Amino acid sequence: xxxxxxxxxFAVVSRxxxxxxxxxxxxxxxxxxxxxxGMVGDLVAGKGAEVLQxxxxxxxxxxxxxxxxxxxxxxxxxxxxxxxxxxxxxxGLDLLTKIFIDPGDVVLAEAPSYVGALGTFASYQADxxxxxxxxxxxxxxxxxxxxxxxxxxxxxxxxxxTVPTFQNPAGVTLSAARRAEVLDICxxxxxxxxxxxxxxxxxxxxxxxxxxRADDDRVVYLGSFSKTxxxxxxxxxxxxxxxxxxxxxxxxxxxxxxxxxxSQLAVREYLNTQPWREQIKSFRELYRERRDxxxxxxxxxxxxxxxxxxxxxxxxxxxxxxxGLDAKAMAPRALAERVAYVPGTGFYADGTxxxxxxxxxxxxxxxxxxxxxxxxxxxxxxxIGMRDTFGGARPDRAPRGVHTPGPGIV
Amino acid sequence: xxxxxxxxxFAVVSRxxxxxxxxxxxxxxxxxxxxxxGMVGDLVAGKGAEVLQxxxxxxxxxxxxxxxxxxxxxxxxxxxxxxxxxxxxxxGLDLLTKIFIDPGDVVLAEAPSYVGALGTFASYQADxxxxxxxxxxxxxxxxxxxxxxxxxxxxxxxxxxTVPTFQNPAGVTLSAARRAEVLDICxxxxxxxxxxxxxxxxxxxxxxxxxxRADDDRVVYLGSFSKTxxxxxxxxxxxxxxxxxxxxxxxxxxxxxxxxxxSQLAVREYLNTQPWREQIKSFRELYRERRDxxxxxxxxxxxxxxxxxxxxxxxxxxxxxxxGLDAKAMAPRALAERVAYVPGTGFYADGTxxxxxxxxxxxxxxxxxxxxxxxxxxxxxxxIGMRDTFGGARPDRAPRGVHTPGPGIV
Numbered sequence: 057x058x059x060x061x062x063x064x065x066f067a068v069v070s071r072x073x074x075x076x077x078x079x080x081x082x083x084x085x086x087x088x089x090x091x092x093x094g095m096v097g098d099l100v101a102g103k104g105a106e107v108l109q110x111x112x113x114x115x116x117x118x119x120x121x122x123x124x125x126x127x128x129x130x131x132x133x134x135x136x137x138x139x140x141x142x143x144x145x146x147x148g149l150d151l152l153t154k155i156f157i158d159p160g161d162v163v164l165a166e167a168p169s170y171v172g173a174l175g176t177f178a179s180y181q182a183d184x185x186x187x188x189x190x191x192x193x194x195x196x197x198x199x200x201x202x203x204x205x206x207x208x209x210x211x212x213x214x215x216x217x218t219v220p221t222f223q224n225p226a227g228v229t230l231s232a233a234r235r236a237e238v239l240d241i242c243x244x245x246x247x248x249x250x251x252x253x254x255x256x257x258x259x260x261x262x263x264x265x266x267x268x269r270a271d272d273d274r275v276v277y278l279g280s281f282s283k284t285x286x287x288x289x290x291x292x293x294x295x296x297x298x299x300x301x302x303x304x305x306x307x308x309x310x311x312x313x314x315x316x317x318x319s320q321l322a323v324r325e326y327l328n329t330q331p332w333r334e335q336i337k338s339f340r341e342l343y344r345e346r347r348d349x350x351x352x353x354x355x356x357x358x359x360x361x362x363x364x365x366x367x368x369x370x371x372x373x374x375x376x377x378x379x380g381l382d383a384k385a386m387a388p389r390a391l392a393e394r395v396a397y398v399p400g401t402g403f404y405a406d407g408t409x410x411x412x413x414x415x416x417x418x419x420x421x422x423x424x425x426x427x428x429x430x431x432x433x434x435x436x437x438x439x440i441g442m443r444d445t446f447g448g449a450r451p452d453r454a455p456r457g458v459h460t461p462g463p464g465i466v
Numbered sequence: 467x468x469x470x471x472x473x474x475x476f477a478v479v480s481r482x483x484x485x486x487x488x489x490x491x492x493x494x495x496x497x498x499x500x501x502x503x504g505m506v507g508d509l510v511a512g513k514g515a516e517v518l519q520x521x522x523x524x525x526x527x528x529x530x531x532x533x534x535x536x537x538x539x540x541x542x543x544x545x546x547x548x549x550x551x552x553x554x555x556x557x558g559l560d561l562l563t564k565i566f567i568d569p570g571d572v573v574l575a576e577a578p579s580y581v582g583a584l585g586t587f588a589s590y591q592a593d594x595x596x597x598x599x600x601x602x603x604x605x606x607x608x609x610x611x612x613x614x615x616x617x618x619x620x621x622x623x624x625x626x627x628t629v630p631t632f633q634n635p636a637g638v639t640l641s642a643a644r645r646a647e648v649l650d651i652c653x654x655x656x657x658x659x660x661x662x663x664x665x666x667x668x669x670x671x672x673x674x675x676x677x678x679r680a681d682d683d684r685v686v687y688l689g690s691f692s693k694t695x696x697x698x699x700x701x702x703x704x705x706x707x708x709x710x711x712x713x714x715x716x717x718x719x720x721x722x723x724x725x726x727x728x729s730q731l732a733v734r735e736y737l738n739t740q741p742w743r744e745q746i747k748s749f750r751e752l753y754r755e756r757r758d759x760x761x762x763x764x765x766x767x768x769x770x771x772x773x774x775x776x777x778x779x780x781x782x783x784x785x786x787x788x789x790g791l792d793a794k795a796m797a798p799r800a801l802a803e804r805v806a807y808v809p810g811t812g813f814y815a816d817g818t819x820x821x822x823x824x825x826x827x828x829x830x831x832x833x834x835x836x837x838x839x840x841x842x843x844x845x846x847x848x849x850i851g852m853r854d855t856f857g858g859a860r861p862d863r864a865p866r867g868v869h870t871p872g873p874g875i876v
Contacts, residue, residue, distance in 0.1 A: 081519055081520055082519075084514065084515060084518040084519050085514070085515045087514065087518065089510060089511050089512075089514035089515075089518075090511045092510055092511075092514065092518075093506075093507045093508065093509070093510035093511030093512070093514065094507055094511070096503075096506055096507055096510050097503045097504055097506055097507020097508070097510075098503065098507070099503070100499060100502055100503035100506050100507075101499050101500045101502075101503030101504070102499075102503070104494065104495070104497065104499035104502065104503065105494060105495045105499075106698075107698055108494040108497065108499075108502075108696035108697070108698040108699065109491055109492075109494050109696070109697055109698045110491055110692075110697045110698060111698065143553050143722045143725075143726070144722055144723055146721070146722050146723045147721060147722045150720060150721045150722070154589075172719075172720075172723060175719070175720045176720045176721075179564075179717065179720045282520075286518035286519070286728075287518070287519055287520045288516075288517055288518040288519045288520060288521065288726060288727035288728050289518065289726055289728050290722065290723075290724070290725070290726040290728070307589065309582075309585070310560060310582075310585045310586045310589045311556070311557060311560045311586075311721070312553045312554055312556050312557045312560070312700065313554055313556045313582060313700075314700070315553075315700070316553070316698060316699055316700040316726060316728075316729050317698035318696075318698050318699050318700070318726075318728065318729050318732070319726050319728050319729065322728070
């Protein structure tokens with residue numbers, strides 16, 4: 057394992073003069089902190105013997121029942137017995153990879169894909185093969201072709217890792233029409249589907265979509281409270297068919313004994329006693345405004361030749377620079393202009409992504425988003441000028457290796 | 467991975483009529499729960515934007531500084547930069563094993579050893595080789611012989627895993643005279659020492675001992691707040707030389723992104739604002755009384771031919787049955803008499819341990835300990851009677867495999 061090349065860059069992102077459009081941290085200050093504090097204090101005072109004690113490796117049973125109610129909002133029918141609580145969805149991903157992957161096995165992932173997943177896959181020596189997306193998400197024809205090619209090559213494909221809804225980093229969503237097709241293709245090739253869905257409830261233009269898992273019980277589903285309640289609790293979960301779930305519980309026990317009761321029972325109490333559905337609606341309004349501010353600013357300010365996605369939910373916009381520009385080479389110059397983003401190369405396992413970058417609108421307030429885009433547009437304009445004067449960049453391919461996300465990127 | 471054979475047994479241990487001398491759960495109800503609840507509530511209300519947010523993979527910097535102060539109580543001098551906060555010490559063990567072990571590598575461990583460690587080693591396909599202990603802990607001559615034999619066999623020994631102080635499960639402590647010798651032997655064979663020290667501050671007959679790490683910077687040290695504050699927080703740590711520490715941070719990030727700020731900052735606040743040294747003294751008094759009760763009860767009640775260790779700290783007594791008895795075969799009969807323990811076989815990777823069992827005195831109140839030992843003594847007396855009538859048991863060797871500890875055993 058080697059540190060991500062983008063990690064060093066982000067040591068400076070937290071400076072107050074920098075507008076960071078880089079991180080994926082949710083805006084937890086929007087929670088009623090006094091109320092949540094009072095709730096947690098009462099919980100520890102009243103049920104400390106349970107809250108402060110070891111729990112089971114699978115996670116608290118009542119919490120797992122509440123989790124099923126949360127998943128029902130996206131059409132998922134599930135039994136609490138099939139849920140495993142994890143230390144964030146990241147741990148679910150780690151344990152699944154540990155269970156399924158032998159060195160050299162193939163994992164399919166969207167191009168681009170979540171940087172934390174790529175790091176985990178690489179740490180178990182999986183070989184990530186990317187499948188292209190367009191504005192409607194993963195392209196079924198490309199998935200079919202990729203699977204056929206890998207079969208001809210005698211490769212062993214263990215699973216498709218997908219973030220179908222409000223994808224990180226691309227901000228696109230797999231269309232309803234394609235969902236059944238993707239499931240059918242994977243079933244025909246006997247390839248497991250791992251659906252990672254941290255953003256599904258943060259939808260700004262329509263009601264929540266049906267999860268892939270809602271229409272196929274074989275899907276392994278990763279969920280998280282990091283974006284709908286609070287990331288610092290590190291409470292996520294895996295919903296998996298029984299054979300997988302049994303292995304997950306053993307792997308979880310070996311990894312951490314049990315997830316923290318302290319976090320789990322805080323989430324349980326929050327779901328039991330607080331107006332969590334209304335809080336999610338209020339998060340939607342908050343993030344919708346930021347998403348709109350970012351898109352309006354990009355429309356108004358970005359130079360010709362740039363294109364970007366228009367997310368209907370989640371936290372991210374994926375921007376493509378004009379030909380001849382290199383987002384990684386541009387990043388230090390953008391930082392000098394006090395704006396930060398994540399260069400696209402971190403989201404590919406194959407060293408591509410030079411012309412892309414990820415912009416997040418989840419954390420900065422709207423006036424900061426506007427200012428950040430203004431600075432970014434000016435940097436891109438300068439880059440275009442340099443390209444026109446000195447010729448296009450010959451982008452470096454990123455070195456292969458584990459691109460761990462680094463603090464605060466997610 | 468396969469479930470532990472003892473796991474099924476423990477589904478019934480939590481029944482109130484059963485005196486459980488099986489679990490290793492600390493008595494967290496002894497904490498001032500109102501005060502801790504108030505502290506946590508104020509923390510979330512006042513610093514929620516930090517407490518509920520993602521943190522760094524290495525763990526909170528101020529907490530790491532406080533951890534160095536805790537380790538100083540056992541003679542360890544360390545820099546906060548070299549500490550990695552983990553989701554319990556179990557995660558530290560898991561990540562170290564992931565980093566160091568290739569399938570077939572050897573890990574040395576005491577005989578018997580911590581069941582959760584054996585599970586983790588097996589999950590990475592390490593080959594555990596046990597080294598005998600006596601009343602003074604690991605036997606240096608046996609360690610030397612084992613290393614020489616493994617060298618002759620061309621085996622690759624990656625590390626010695628040891629719980630030198632108040633060992634789980636044996637309740638014995640590596641004597642001061644042997645500590646330097648064990649370190650020297652490992653240094654001479656270029657074998658890393660991994661010191662797991664969850665119980666060191668829970669000493670009942672003397673002041674805290676110097677940790678192995680106090681006299682050798684090359685030792686990788688695992689620490690935990692599970693027994694000195696609360697297990698449900700899942701806050702442990704690894705202190706490691708820089709090369710190892712850098713890899714640990716990357717592995718931790720891949721596994722869980724970051725440990726929960728919610729737990730970490732609760733521990734930080736507790737160490738900053740609460741009389742934690744006095745609380746540890748109060749835990750010592752509580753557990754000393756329980757230890758004394760157990761030893762007095764064993765002295766008074768156990769049939770001839772039984773022997774047991776006399777722990778100077780920690781949570782466990784290791785009991786050896788008379789010849790011809792089998793602790794695993796006896797366990798269901800003990801449960802029928804409403805007393806539970808952990809059969810010794812779970813603490814060996816090589817299928818031995820049939821005549822041994824682990825008794826814990828950390829959780830039940832003294833009158834329950836007395837009653838539990840009374841029931842156990844009666845069961846053992848019956849077993850002796852059966853042996854004398856029908857002949858000795860031919861103990862089964864336990865099947866090899868990952869013996870994950872199961873809920874509440876630890």
